[in-house]
Amino acid sequence: MRMPEPPRRDQGENVIPLINIVFLLLIFFMLAGTLTRPDLFNVEPPETVRGIETDLPEEGVILMDANGRLAFEEEELALEALGPRLEQWLADDPERPLVLKADAGVPAHRLMDVMDVLRAAGADRLTLLTNPAER
Amino acid sequence: MVIDSPPVRRRNLIGLTPLIDVVFILLVFFMLASSFLDWRSIALSLPGEGGEPSSDTPPLVVRIASDGVLTLDGENMELAELERRLSTLLGEDPARAVIIRPADDVSLQRIVQVVDRLSAAGGSNMTLNREGR
Numbered sequence: 001m002r003m004p005e006p007p008r009r010d011q012g013e014n015v016i017p018l019i020n021i022v023f024l025l026l027i028f029f030m031l032a033g034t035l036t037r038p039d040l041f042n043v044e045p046p047e048t049v050r051g052i053e054t055d056l057p058e059e060g061v062i063l064m065d066a067n068g069r070l071a072f073e074e075e076e077l078a079l080e081a082l083g084p085r086l087e088q089w090l091a092d093d094p095e096r097p098l099v100l101k102a103d104a105g106v107p108a109h110r111l112m113d114v115m116d117v118l119r120a121a122g123a124d125r126l127t128l129l130t131n132p133a134e135r
Numbered sequence: 136m137v138i139d140s141p142p143v144r145r146r147n148l149i150g151l152t153p154l155i156d157v158v159f160i161l162l163v164f165f166m167l168a169s170s171f172l173d174w175r176s177i178a179l180s181l182p183g184e185g186g187e188p189s190s191d192t193p194p195l196v197v198r199i200a201s202d203g204v205l206t207l208d209g210e211n212m213e214l215a216e217l218e219r220r221l222s223t224l225l226g227e228d229p230a231r232a233v234i235i236r237p238a239d240d241v242s243l244q245r246i247v248q249v250v251d252r253l254s255a256a257g258g259s260n261m262t263l264n265r266e267g268r
Contacts, residue, residue, distance in 0.1 A: 015151050015155065018155070019151070019154070019155060019158065022155070022158050022159060023158060025162055026161055026162045026165060029162065029165035029166050029169055030165050030169075032169075032171065033165065033168075033169020033170060033171055034169060034170060034171075035165075035169055035170075036168075036169075036170050046243050046244040046246075047244070047247075048175050048177065048247055048248075048251045049251055049255075050175075050251050050254055050255055051176055051177050051251065052175060052176050052177075052178075053173065053174070053175060054174050054175065054176040055174065056172075056174050099176070103243065104243055104244035105243065105244065106243040107240045107241065107242060107243075108199075108237035108238065108239055108240065108241045108242075108243070108246060108266075109239040109240070111243060111263070112263070112264075112265045115263065118181055119181045124180065124181050125178060125179070125180055126178075126179050126180075126181055127176045127177065127179070128176065128177040128178075128179055128247070129174055129175070129176055130174075130176070130177060131172060131173060131174065131175065132173050132175055
């Protein structure tokens, strides 16, 4: 007499819960995260407790790292080249919002240099991007 | 009793393994490419070359020294004290201009910390300016 062969579990059945979870994770990351283009260089913005919640703007972002490297619209620039570039950018609409995404370690004088350039280029308002402080 | 019929294995019409591979790759892509950072913004006005925006009352000047000491109109004080003073002063005139003059090597984090507290105190018209101008 032959013993009945133990029923072989279907391999696909084992995998289905795994797929379910992976799909759930996939949907979570698709919905909860926002896809952003990585910055040209690493910038850690300062932390604030207050401040208005905003979405990361798509355009008009001036990037500045702790060593004073500057980039505007995904293009690395020297401080002297920033002025003409901004003038050109502001030419069609001087009220276009400009956003500064600067590292928390940027010293004040570098910030002032950039603000002088902005002012000379005709911008009169600037938004500073920050992250909310963790409590 | 002889049972020799092996259980019928149903073959999946489409292999599951490639599907899982693709889903995993998508998962890894979204995990790496998405960011979960919250963003906040602080509005600063860039003052014109000439004068500060004219107001009946003179602007309040907050200086930040390189060692982090805060000065309001020539008087040293702590951040909490500064916030209290300014909320009193700005309570009388909310549109009063506040000028923040950080020393050259004060970090942006410190400036933002002060700006943050001043906006909590009711400051709405804040400008950053160079020390000694």
